[in-house]
Amino acid sequence: MIKSYKLRRHLANGFIYLLLAVLGIIWISPFVYLVMHSFRAEGVTTVAYLIPHEWTIQNYIDLFTGAGGTAQLNFPRWFMNTFVVAIFSCIISTISVLMVSYAFSRLRFKARKKFMNVGMILGMFPGFMTMIAIYYLLKAMGLTQTLVALVICYSCGAGLGFQISKGFFDTIPRALDEAATIDGATKNQIFWRIILPMSKPIVVYTVLTSFIGPWTDFILAKIIMLDSRDNYTVAIGLQLMQDQQFKNTYYKQFLAGSVVVAVPISILFLILQRYYVEGVTGGAVKG
Amino acid sequence: MKKILAILLAGMMTATALAGCGDGQTSGDSSNPDSSGTGDAPGLAELDAEGFVDAAELGDETGATIKVWAPDAAVNLTQKMCDAFAEHYADKNISISVVAQGEKDAATQAQSDVDAAADVFGFASDQLDNLINSGVIAECAYTDNVIAMNTEESVKAGTVNDKLYYYPETTNGYFLVYDKSVVSDEKAQKFEDVLAACKDAGKRFIMDAGDGYYSCIFTFTGGVTIDGYADEEQTVQNFVDYDEDTAVATLQAFAQLIKDYKGTFTSLSVDKIASGFADGSCGAGIDGIWDIESDSEKLGENFGATKLPTINVNGEDKAMISMYGYKALGVKSTTKYPLTSAALALYLTGENCQRQRAEQIQWGPTNKTVTEEDVVKNSAALSASVEQSKNSVAQVHITSTFWDPMANLGNQIIADEWDPSNADKTKELLTATIKNIKDE
Numbered sequence: 149m150i151k152s153y154k155l156r157r158h159l160a161n162g163f164i165y166l167l168l169a170v171l172g173i174i175w176i177s178p179f180v181y182l183v184m185h186s187f188r189a190e191g192v193t194t195v196a197y198l199i200p201h202e203w204t205i206q207n208y209i210d211l212f213t214g215a216g217g218t219a220q221l222n223f224p225r226w227f228m229n230t231f232v233v234a235i236f237s238c239i240i241s242t243i244s245v246l247m248v249s250y251a252f253s254r255l256r257f258k259a260r261k262k263f264m265n266v267g268m269i270l271g272m273f274p275g276f277m278t279m280i281a282i283y284y285l286l287k288a289m290g291l292t293q294t295l296v297a298l299v300i301c302y303s304c305g306a307g308l309g310f311q312i313s314k315g316f317f318d319t320i321p322r323a324l325d326e327a328a329t330i331d332g333a334t335k336n337q338i339f340w341r342i343i344l345p346m347s348k349p350i351v352v353y354t355v356l357t358s359f360i361g362p363w364t365d366f367i368l369a370k371i372i373m374l375d376s377r378d379n380y381t382v383a384i385g386l387q388l389m390q391d392q393q394f395k396n397t398y399y400k401q402f403l404a405g406s407v408v409v410a411v412p413i414s415i416l417f418l419i420l421q422r423y424y425v426e427g428v429t430g431g432a433v434k435g
Numbered sequence: 436m437k438k439i440l441a442i443l444l445a446g447m448m449t450a451t452a453l454a455g456c457g458d459g460q461t462s463g464d465s466s467n468p469d470s471s472g473t474g475d476a477p478g479l480a481e482l483d484a485e486g487f488v489d490a491a492e493l494g495d496e497t498g499a500t501i502k503v504w505a506p507d508a509a510v511n512l513t514q515k516m517c518d519a520f521a522e523h524y525a526d527k528n529i530s531i532s533v534v535a536q537g538e539k540d541a542a543t544q545a546q547s548d549v550d551a552a553a554d555v556f557g558f559a560s561d562q563l564d565n566l567i568n569s570g571v572i573a574e575c576a577y578t579d580n581v582i583a584m585n586t587e588e589s590v591k592a593g594t595v596n597d598k599l600y601y602y603p604e605t606t607n608g609y610f611l612v613y614d615k616s617v618v619s620d621e622k623a624q625k626f627e628d629v630l631a632a633c634k635d636a637g638k639r640f641i642m643d644a645g646d647g648y649y650s651c652i653f654t655f656t657g658g659v660t661i662d663g664y665a666d667e668e669q670t671v672q673n674f675v676d677y678d679e680d681t682a683v684a685t686l687q688a689f690a691q692l693i694k695d696y697k698g699t700f701t702s703l704s705v706d707k708i709a710s711g712f713a714d715g716s717c718g719a720g721i722d723g724i725w726d727i728e729s730d731s732e733k734l735g736e737n738f739g740a741t742k743l744p745t746i747n748v749n750g751e752d753k754a755m756i757s758m759y760g761y762k763a764l765g766v767k768s769t770t771k772y773p774l775t776s777a778a779l780a781l782y783l784t785g786e787n788c789q790r791q792r793a794e795q796i797q798w799g800p801t802n803k804t805v806t807e808e809d810v811v812k813n814s815a816a817l818s819a820s821v822e823q824s825k826n827s828v829a830q831v832h833i834t835s836t837f838w839d840p841m842a843n844l845g846n847q848i849i850a851d852e853w854d855p856s857n858a859d860k861t862k863e864l865l866t867a868t869i870k871n872i873k874d875e
Contacts, residue, residue, distance in 0.1 A: 192710035192733070283548070292551065374544055374551050375504065375536045391537055393507055395706045396729040 186403035193399040207404040221398065223405055225378060226385035229295055231412060233381065234362040236299045241306030241358040246351065248307040250339050253317035254325060271308045276367055283371055293376040301368055302361050309357075316350040317343060352420045360413055382409050479579040486785030487523050488577075488778045498528045499772035501779060504536035504553035508728075508796055516788050520779055529775060538762050545571050545767070554770040555780050559607060560592045560761040561830045564669060567595055573768040575599040576777035584786060588824060589761050589801035592831045601763035602784040605792065606799035608759040608827060609649065609705075610819040611744055612730050613719035614638075614712060615737040625752065626744040629719050630696040638718030641711060644693075644702040647838035648758060649721060650845025654865065655756035655828055656746065657685030663832040665873070672834045672872050681748075683861045688748040690848045690855035702849050709733055727797055727816040740815040742822040757823055760830030761801060793817060840871035 181198065188195070189202035211223050252264055282301060283292065291297040320343060328338045344351065362369075366383040373379050380388070382405065388394065389402040480488045505513040510533050517531040534553060536544060542562035545552035546569050558566065566572040575581055578599045582590050589603035613623050617636045622628035633640045643649045654660075658677040665673035693700045709726055711717025712733040721743065722730060731738040743755035764780045766773065782788065786805055792798040793810045799820040800806050811817040847853060847864055854860060 190714070192713045192729075193706055194710070195714070196716075287548065287550070292548070371547070374548060375534050375553070377535060392539070392706070393537060393725060396709045396726065 182403055182406055186400065186407045188400060188403075191400075192396055207400040208408070211401045211404045211408065221385065221389060221394065222377070223382075223385060223401070226380045226382050227408070229379060230362055230381040230383075233295055233298045233302065234359050234412070237302035237306075237362055238355055238359040240299070240303035241361075242351065242354045244303065244307045245309055245313055245354050245358070246344070246347075247339070249310040249313035249317055250343060252310055253314045254322075254338075254343075255335065267308050267310065271311075275305075279368060279371055282368070286372065293373055293379060295379055297372050298362065298369060298381070301372070302365070303358070306358060313347070313350045313354060316347060320346055348423045352424045356413075356417060356420065359416055363409055363413060479583065480577055480781075482580065482781075482785065485519075485523070486782050486787040487520070488781060490524055490527070492774065492778055493524060493527055494774045496527065496772050496775045499530070499775040501529065501531045501555060501770075501772060501776055502553040503531060503533045503779070503783075504541055504556040505533050506537050506557060507535045508725075509557075509792065509798070510535050512792065512795055513783065516783055516791070517779070520782050524775075527775070531779070542566050542571075549767065549769055552767055554767050554772065554776045555764055555783070556767065557604060557762060557764055558601075559830075560601070560763060561833055563593065563595065563600060563763075564832060566765060567600060568669070570768055572600050572765040573770070573773065573777075575602060576766070576773070577602075577781045580781060581784070584803065585784075585801045586803055586806065588829065589763075592761050592829045593763055595832075601765050602780045603761050603763045603801040604784045604798075605762045605789070606759070606801060606820050606824060607724065607762045607830070608757060608820055608823055609721055609723040610757070610816075610823040611719060611741050612708065612722045612727070612816075613739045613741075614717070614734055615739045617718035618739070620739060620741070623719070623739060623741050624744055626692065626746045626755070629744055630692065630699055633718035634696055634699040636718055638699075639701045639711060639716055639720075640696070640699055641701050641703050641705070641708050641717050641720035641722075643704050643721075644845035644849045645842055646704075647841030647845070649705075650848075651758050651828075651841050652721075652743070652755050653686055653689050653845060653848060654682065654841070654868070655758070656689075656753055657682035657748075659865070659869070660756065660828045661833065661837070664834070669832070670834060670836075671874065672837055674869060674873075679862065679865070682865060683858055685746070685748050685753065686848060686861050686865060687855050687858065688746055690853055690861070692746065693849050694853070694855055697851070700849070702845070724797075724799055724816065724820050731816065738815070740819040742819050742826060754826045757827045758830045759824050759827030762798075834872070834874075836874045837872050840868045843871075844868045 184198070184200055185195075186207055187203045187205065188200035189204035189206065190200070214222065214224075252260065286292050286297045286300075291300070324342055324346075325338055328342050333341065362381060364383060365381075366387065369381045370384050370387075373381075373384060377388075386402055386405050386409070389398040389405065480492060482488060501517075503513060503517060514531075514533040517533055521529045521531055536553070536556070538557050538559045541556050541558040542565050545556060545558075546565065549569075549571055552571065563572070575593070575598075581593075581599060581602055585603045589606070590599065593599055593601040593603060611623060611629070613629065617638055618629050618632040622632050630640055644653075658675075659682045660675050660677070662673050662675045665671040705720070705722050705726060708717055708720040708722045709729040710733075711720070712730060727740070743757055745752040745754050747753075764784055766776045766780050770776045784801075786802045789798075789800040789802040789805045790808070790810060793800050793805060793814075797814065797816060799817045800811065805811065806821060811821060844864060
């Protein structure tokens with residue numbers, strides 16, 4: 149047994165830090181690999197070493213100018229598609245989630261509990277279960293292979309994700325509502341003027357999750373878009389770059405593309421982060 | 436999440452569904468008699484020098500808008516050919532758009548929504564059964580022409596129950612590619628020599644032994660080849676009668692050789708061959724015709740290709756047997772313009788177009804005339820492909836249960852711990868593989 153408390157503490161800490169460092173390296177290495185090799189000049193597909201021998205930004209230039217290959221892989225277009233879809237579905241789903249949450253949190257109406265339960269149960273089914281049905285419903289409306297279809301799919305079901313924001317709204321004292329009501333505010337005014345300004349963290353959370361959705365969703369977009377490459381999103385586009393026929397041409401551009409996808413999400417997060425932290429701590433102090 | 440959407444849309448659906456379904460039904464019904472109509476009148480259609488059929492063959496179809504699926508490498512060329520087609524029948528006012536769609540997913544895409552599928556689509560021959568069973572593909576309307584123009588094997592691969600379905604477009608197989616500065620043309624004839632040459636040069640030999648598409652070489656070479664289905668439902672794979680001892684001896688010979696050249700023989704996906712040629716780590720490999728452009732680009736003058744080498748089994752040099760498929764065009768059974776589509780498919784797979792593809796994008800022809808021409812003879816890769824087709828098993832009528840057990844066999848044999856001298860174990864593996872493929 150080691151008697152010295154100090155030594156024991158150092159040993160324990162040393163072990164914990166070592167473990168954390170190993171876990172950290174394992175976790176971060178794919179990202180490091182991705183970013184470093186997106187700047188790699190030599191080689192065609194994968195290489196057997198970690199640090200590139202030559203560095204270049206040519207992969208990024210090729211990705212946006214289409215100079216690297218001969219085929220019709222139009223990354224800028226896919227990027228814009230995703231961006232537009234993300235913005236629209238972000239706006240629609242944020243508003244709808246918050247409104248649904250507010251209604252369930254503040255209003256009392258018949259079958260409120262039942263609706264919440266139904267919402268919970270529907271939310272438990274995996275999203276891809278209804279994919280084929282969604283496809284044929286969209287087809288009946290003539291919307292397949294369009295970006296509108298994607299916006300509809302990403303935002304219309306969003307209201308079902310009300311639980312977290314409802315939980316947040318529940319923590320805001322009802323006394324505020326009552327005070328506002330006495331001052332003559334309607335429910336609508338209370339929502340926009342009282343509750344929303346106090347709910348920045350949850351608004352930010354909702355905006356972020358709904359904005360990220362279209363960038364990461366692959367399977368639904370793939371099913372809806374079929375062969376319409378002009379309407380692809382980045383996720384399907386990047387997968388296409390890994391197709392057998394493109395791998396030898398587009399591998400490094402694929403890596404660059406994967407890095408680029410992270411950019412809009414990171415920017416949005418950096419902008420909103422301020423409010424996020426502010427809101428969280430503010431809420432904590434008020435208890 | 437999307438459940439609520441489904442419910443909402445279900446409401447809308449009730450309003451629009453009847454109309455929607457009705458449309459689908461009627462267009463399907465009305466086009467079926469059309470397509471069978473063309474099927475009723477087979478026979479040898481007259482082709483002009485460029486491969487066009489007489490305008491009368493297009494019937495009264497005018498203003499046709501046709502979508503064609505072609506893989507990316509062929510989109511531009513196919514669009515040019517289609518433009519030529521539209522121009523030839525200028526008074527028919529045909530407009531054709533070529534959309535990029537890889538052949539390997541074509542059948543899946545066409546089956547998932549046949550209305551959104553192309554009227555004329557390129558696909559790989561092993562998807563034919565799916566396309567026929569789902570009713571997506573129409574029968575070939577110019578059977579006699581296709582039979583007269585193309586190699587017997589390519590036609591046979593597209594014939595099911597004595598009916599020809601597709602229009603053969605190109606060959607689709609793999610063979611030996613090598614760096615001539617590492618493996619001489621002479622040494623490329625024997626697997627032993629190829630591996631020895633690679634080892635001497637300190638370079639890899641790459642083959643994707645963990646993929647059933649390539650690892651079937653091990654069993655096929657031993658005489659264990661497949662022959663269609665064993666049952667009506669097309670669920671059980673049929674194997675030809677084979678000599679188990681020969682098969683086991685062949686598997687052992689492969690395993691021994693791979694063990695002897697451990698470190699040289701590497702099982703990697705085929706796209707590593709081109710990158711290996713580029714960085715000088717690869718001396719030779721088994722690669723498909725679709726990668727030839729990038730392989731030869733990386734090696735330039737030193738690029739060599741030939742049929743798969745022989746392997747010495749108990750003193751006898753046996754030619755390696757591969758899986759060999761075709762890429763073909765199919766006409767959608769529900770197309771609005773069956774006559775124009777069929778004429779277009781025939782034109783696109785005709786002698787003229789096959790020659791252009793061989794010259795410009797290195798697609799191996801199935802056309803008898805083009806196969807004999809200089810364009811094939813002067814290209815190492817195209818000749819290798821034609822040569823390999825003679826030592827091959829057609830990639831048709833394969834059950835979905837074929838690939839995984841075959842991949843497993845490949846992985847087992849190349850594994851470090853595998854003992855090549857153990858005949859009983861090898862026999863056990865072969866029996867288990869076949870049993871699993873047959874799903875017994």
